[in-house]
Every structure is written in C-alpha cells, then in structure tokens.
Amino acid sequence: MSSSFDRTAQECIKNKKTPHDFLEGLLEKEFTLREDSRLQRWIQKAGFPFKRTLKEFDFTFQPTVDETQISDLASCQYIDKTEDVVFMGPPGVGKTHLSVALGYEAIYSGHDVKFLTLDQLVELVERKASAEERHYLFTSLLRPDLLILDEMDLYETSTNAATFLFKLLHQRYETGSVIFASNRSFEEWGRLFGSQQRAAAILDRLHHHATIIKIEGESYRLKDKLRDNPNLVASLNSN
Known part of the structure; x- marks a missing residue:
C-alpha cells in the first residue's frame, strides 16, 4: 500500500491532480494489485502444468x-449452468x-479451478491409506467450480480409484463442472469406473449434459518437430 501511495502521490504532484483524483488513483491501483495477487494465488492453486x-x-x-x-x-x-466439456481425439491435437486455456478463462471470470491428470488423481487416491484421508480428498475435489481431468486414457484403474x-463424478453432477480430455472413445471408458454399468451411468449424463468436441x-507436436527439423521434412517427403 505504501509503495502505491508514494507512486500515486508523485504522479498527482507532477500532473497537478486534485486530492479526489489522488484518492481515486490510489484505490484503483490498490484494487489492481490485490486482484493480480488473487489471480496468481488461484492459478497456483489450480495446479496447471503450464500456461496456455x-x-x-x-x-x-x-x-x-x-x-x-x-x-x-x-x-x-x-460453469454457471454446471455443465461439462469433453475433448476427444488422438495425442497431440490440442486437447490439453x-x-x-479454458481453465485460465474460468479463473479470470472468478471461478475456482483444479487441474489433474487421471494418473495424478489415481496416485492421490492410492496414497490416502485411511477413509478419513480419502474423504478429505473427496470433499476438496467437490469444491472447485471447475475440475479439469486430463489424460483420461488409462485402460484400467484399481478398485479404490475406480x-x-x-x-x-456422480456427486459433482449438476453441482460443479468438469472438463475431460481423452484419447479414448467413450466405449473404452468402462474400465476407468470398474464396471460397464457405472461407465454407462456417467456417459449417459455426459451425452445429455456436456459439450462434446471431437x-x-x-499432431501439434509433429508440426513443431517438422518446423524445427527441415531434414525430417525432407526425409518424410522422400518416402
């Protein structure tokens, strides 16, 4: 606050502004600083692997x-409607x-976000030995307005994780939004939930309550490799 005060005071003296302008400028800068600080805390808390x-x-x-x-x-x-989004497609096409990027947009709009890959979620579940620890993890993942589950690609999970x-997902239905990203078709999701019956229940909700983008x-990764490696381009063209 003191640094904002000093800078704003100097600007007002230099530009011959009124005391009202001084206070208005000071409050505006303080609000901006606090908002930037809030955004950084929420971004760090979300656990994004990178910024996009x-x-x-x-x-x-x-x-x-x-x-x-x-x-x-x-x-x-x-998110306001507690609907979901599903990105499906082969590796490297931009699902993550x-x-x-939508996670960042959600934070900028004032929403709480959590990002996890399915591997990370399974590891968290398996590390929680007691029912109390798993309950705490469970409730912590119910809180965010938006939960992003990336790499929904495992063929099989443990009974506990499934x-x-x-x-x-059953508990978050119509209470919080989820973004899924997966290389697998819906038909291959059965093993993720421990049974085809459970998978069918989740998929039925997604079909009626989600935006599905195939x-x-x-692959962007191949595109970048070709851009950075002209010899590889020549090799592919010669085949």
Whole structure:
C-alpha cells in the first residue's frame, strides 16, 4: 500500500491532480494489485502444468475445432449452468491446450479451478491409506467450480480409484463442472469406473449434459518437430 501511495502521490504532484483524483488513483491501483495477487494465488492453486491461452491456439491447423464454440465456452456460461466439456481425439491435437486455456478463462471470470491428470488423481487416491484421508480428498475435489481431468486414457484403474472416480463424478453432477480430455472413445471408458454399468451411468449424463468436441487433425507436436527439423521434412517427403 505504501509503495502505491508514494507512486500515486508523485504522479498527482507532477500532473497537478486534485486530492479526489489522488484518492481515486490510489484505490484503483490498490484494487489492481490485490486482484493480480488473487489471480496468481488461484492459478497456483489450480495446479496447471503450464500456461496456455486461446489466442495461442491455431484454429487453422485444427479445422475440426469450431473457434466460435470455443469462444462461447470461454464465457464460462457452461460453469454457471454446471455443465461439462469433453475433448476427444488422438495425442497431440490440442486437447490439453484447450482445457488449460479454458481453465485460465474460468479463473479470470472468478471461478475456482483444479487441474489433474487421471494418473495424478489415481496416485492421490492410492496414497490416502485411511477413509478419513480419502474423504478429505473427496470433499476438496467437490469444491472447485471447475475440475479439469486430463489424460483420461488409462485402460484400467484399481478398485479404490475406480470407485472414487465414479462417486466423485456422480456427486459433482449438476453441482460443479468438469472438463475431460481423452484419447479414448467413450466405449473404452468402462474400465476407468470398474464396471460397464457405472461407465454407462456417467456417459449417459455426459451425452445429455456436456459439450462434446471431437478433434480430428494432425499432431501439434509433429508440426513443431517438422518446423524445427527441415531434414525430417525432407526425409518424410522422400518416402
């Protein structure tokens, strides 16, 4: 506060502003500093693996992704309606990029967000030996307005993890939003939940309560490798 006071006072003296202008400028700067601090805390708490923005996403490279649809999701109305989003497609097509970017947009809109890969979630569940510890983990994952589950690609999970995942998604239904990113088709999700019956219950809700985006395009990772390695391009063209 003192540093903002000094800077604002110097600016007012230099620009011959009134005391009212001085106080208004001081409050505005203090609000901005506090808001920036809040955003940084929420971003750190979310656990994103990296920062990505929607502006960085190359929609021309992935024409199966509707830019207007993604822009609509960035408004976070799906969170207000406690709806879900599913990104499906092969590795490297931008599912995680879009998930993280929408997570950042949610935080900027004032929503609490948590990011986990399925591997991370399974590891957390397996490390919680007691029922009390698992209950604490469970309730902590119910709180965020938006939960992002990336890499929903495991063919099989343990009984404890499968039960935990099913109960978590069942409990969050119509109380909090989830973004899923997966390389697997819905038909392959059965083993994630321990039974086809559980999977069918979750998938039925997703089909009626989620925006499902299937990305069918080339890998960004391959694109970047080709850009950075002209010799690889020449080799591929010669085959």
